[in-house]
Amino acid sequence: MACFFRRSVAQQLSRACGLSEELLIPLVSAVPVSKKQCAADLRVSVNHLLQSGAAIVDDDDGGDLQTRTQVLAAQMKRDAVVEEVIAGRGVIHFRLNKLTLAQKLLEHLHSDPDGFGVKSDLLRPLQGGRTLVEFSSPNIAKKFHAGHLRSTIIGNFISNLKQALGKEVIRVNYLGDWGMQFGLLGAGFERSGSQEQLRTRPLEHLFEVYVEVNREAERDESVRSAAAEFFRRLERSEDQALELWSRIRQITVDQYKHIYQRLGVDFDHYSGESCHHGQTQRVLDELRTRGLLKTTEKGTGVVDLSGAGDMSSYATLVRSDGTSLYLTRDVAAALDRKQRFGFDEMIYVTDKSQTNHFLQLFHILRAMGHQWAERCVHVTFGLVQGMSTRRGEVVFLEDVLEEVRNRMLDNMRQSSTSKVLEEPEQTAERIGISALIIQDFKGPLMSDYKFDWDKVLQAHGDTGVFLQYTHARLCSLLRTHVSETHSCPDVSSLVDSRSVLLLRHLLRYDEVLLQSVNELQPRHLVTFLMALSHLVASALRDLPVKGSPAAVAQARLSLFSAARSVLASGMRILGITPVESMEAWTFIPRPAPKQTPDRGCVYMLHVHRFTRDITS
Template sequence: MACFFRRRAAAQLSRVCGAHEDVFIPLLSAAPVSKKQLTPVLRLSVNSLVKKGVLPPDADLQTQTQRLAKQLKEDGVVEEVIPGRGVIHFRINRLLLAQKLLEQLHSDPEGFGRNSELLGKAGGRRTLVEFSSPNIAKKFHAGHLRSTIIGNFISNLKAALGNEVLRVNYLGDWGMQFGLLGAGFQRLGSQEKLRENPLQHLYEVYVQVNREAELDEGVRLAAAEFFRRLEQGDGEALKLWRHFREITVDEYRTIYERLGVYFDHFSGESFHQSKTQEVLQELRSRGLLRTTEEGTEVVDLSTSGNQSSFATLVRSDGTSLYITRDIAAALERRETFGFDEMIYVTDKSQSHHFQQLFQILKAMGHHWADRCVHVTFGLVLGMSSRLGNVVLLEDVLNEARRRMLHNMKEAKTSKELTDPELTAEQIGVSALIIQDFKGPLIADYKFDWEKVLQSQGDTGVFLQYTHARLCSLLRSQGGGDQTVFDASHLLDDRSISILQHLLRFDEVLLQSASDLQPRHLVNFLLTLSHLAASALRELQVKGSDEGVAQARLRLFSGTRSVLGSGMRILGIRPVERM
């Protein structure tokens, strides 16, 4: 609904400056809630008009601000135009703000913020997001948690803004490590142990054969031979490899269900292995692939022939590498899905790999590589379970559920829940996500169980608690579903603070979509929760006059709706009781 108020301010600016209204829409923003300024305000940086060429660049900025503010007129929507230091403030009619904003939230709760004209260019595309991408035949390591929840957030955000999203899990299911595992399992494996605890047994075999390979040249040769057989399509080797893959994917699906994550496609390096020879042939025909003295085949990505800029695509024994298969995967995805943009979500250690990948694709003449993005993230430090330092994601989820269930029992609220373990799990996952998303993704951060699961402060538990309190109020007092309400009961500073904050929702979604960082949305929702908590204390519903009660219920209903909508974009399943 911010677009209604932006449009009215933009119409004024268009009349004075001569440019079309659409020029001003993205330049007008809702001011953050402040204790110093509770009046609903839109603001405009005058310097942004200079950059757009609407105002001359050589005039004094403050003089231009004062002159422009004087030319703008008040009306029924914009009650006052206030010049500041290089900024013009538009004070909005409070009554109209409450009416318009809450009417839209009531009539189209899911579309609120998302259907803003500010976001018009953010949707309508086909977006492919590759994320999670664990290695098969291994337990799901906690290190994959970040890729999984970040990729899920990006997918949810893109879908919320009207894009067609394809969620791809690109499994690490090929490469020399499977030569080691295959050769090791043929010597050390047990079908009985594989049935009892498949991934644990495969992990034990892999650790043992790696240890042996460090000391025994024969083991290394056997591993290389097994991988060559895989690449050549040997039936026995492929049968064993497929079995490893199937049991791994089955176990991963259980973890994804607990996180509330799904995929449209489970892909993997193996799917694109057959295309690597075509890729290599195309690179040779373009004169991009050269053979080194060591017998490897490389692409020179420098202009100076510096060997450090070589991207190796073929080993000296003729087998392919990860980047070779990534090139094949990108080409096949473009042909199959015709995506408009492709987003890879992996840790920052792979930045160089993706720089090389995008450079090679462009060198091959594929200009859509400019629309490929690598979203990087840092490490989580100190995430361990009570079971020790082996950080498996299953252990982390179990620990979050255990601790949250304990906290809920201490608070004596779990007796009201039909499934306290499920609620504890959902709140625990919320806590993990918010802890992860509060800062820049590129930064490493220290994980602290006690801080993560606090019910007060800027935590996922606090978000869930606020949402559950709002749901409880609406259940007990009738839900705020009445068609007509009197907005004049919502002109107090506490109500206006919430409304002013809700006015920013579309801007926050745009900011998150622009840099693919969830912290903007997290901070918005945490502030909304703090504002709602204060309002729940001060704006009584029970015992108030009917008109006042219904207006406040409408405010709390709209707040609950935006809070839940934002949480779902982050990948959090809002709980209604806790």
């Protein structure tokens, strides 16, 4: 509905400067709310109008920018939508009629709450097409490490956002289930593995085997040779090696699915390096045919990336023994996905240590003549410092989920006002996961950040707990007054400053979604939802429903219902499941016991090894 107001302004601008309404609508933006009550609602940059070809004055030089601004502002008329036009410094401000703002915004939110914002004219050019998102991508035979949490929740956010805006989204989990790391594991399991422990405690046992064989390989050449031989057996499809690989892969995927279910994450396809190792020969043959694959003195196969043909920079795709590498299989995977899914864009979500790998991948694809590689994107993220449990040990994601649930339950039990919920553990886990997601999404994804349990789980401030509390509080209010709600309330009482601030903030939702999808960054949406929650908290204090005249109560309930709808919409895009009941909990964070500091640092330094490992 924000576009109703933009279109009204664009219609006037169109008549004044000779540009089409459709071209002008994206140039009209909502003004962020502030404590200044006199702030305008919409604005347009005159420079942007001129860059788009606007004809504002008739004389040859057109006057300076401020003259043009004043000339154009003078041609704008006041009507039922725009009640005031203000010429600023190169910007024209528009103040909307408060009653019209309330009527139109709340009518739209009542008639199409799920479409509010996401169906905006601003976002229509982004609708349609198919997006493939590859994220999470853990290695099989290893427990799901906390380092995978960032890739998983970021990829889920991007998928949710693209889908909400009208894209067909294919979610792919590309497992690290091939390569020399599995050669090591296979060789280690043949040396010291236990079939009994593989049945009873599979991932714990495989992790122990992997750690031990890595330790042995560092000091024993024969172990490294055995690992290389096991991988060669896999590449030759020998039955015994494939049987062990297949069993371990299935065990791992089953374990991962349980974790994803707790996080509220789904995948359309579980893929992996193994799905494409048989296609690598065709890739190599095509590279040779195009004259791109060169053989070095060591017998390896490489592709020149220098651009000058001097091999000052190159990518290796074949070992001297003829086996493929991680990069080779990624090229094969990209080609196969394009053929199978016909995507319009493909997005990879991994940590920033893998930037060079994807630069090489996209370069090779373009060199092979695949221009769609220009629409392949690598979304990178930084590392997390200090995430450890109370036991201070190296963290697996299951440990993190247990920790966040238990800490939330502790906070709930400490509250003297806490009421009994039907599913306290599920509610606590959902709130805790919300806290993890918001902590991760508050800043630029590329930034490393310091993890602090007590700050993450605070009820006050810009935390996931505060978002959930705000949503649950609105749900409670609406349940309490369900008999008083009215589909078409008289909104004449919603012209006070507190109501208008809330309405003006809702007006920006589509712009925030546009910025989020253009940059593939969740922080813009997080900032919007936090501001919305703070505005709601103030409105709940200053705009009581109970005790107000019926018409006023209904209007305020309609406003709070609209805020709840947008809050829930944004939370779901972020990957957060909104809870509808927290009753009167008071969260009192308790100081955590002292933890071993070095453990968290070890995790910080080595997390990249656990996130779509490139160990080939």
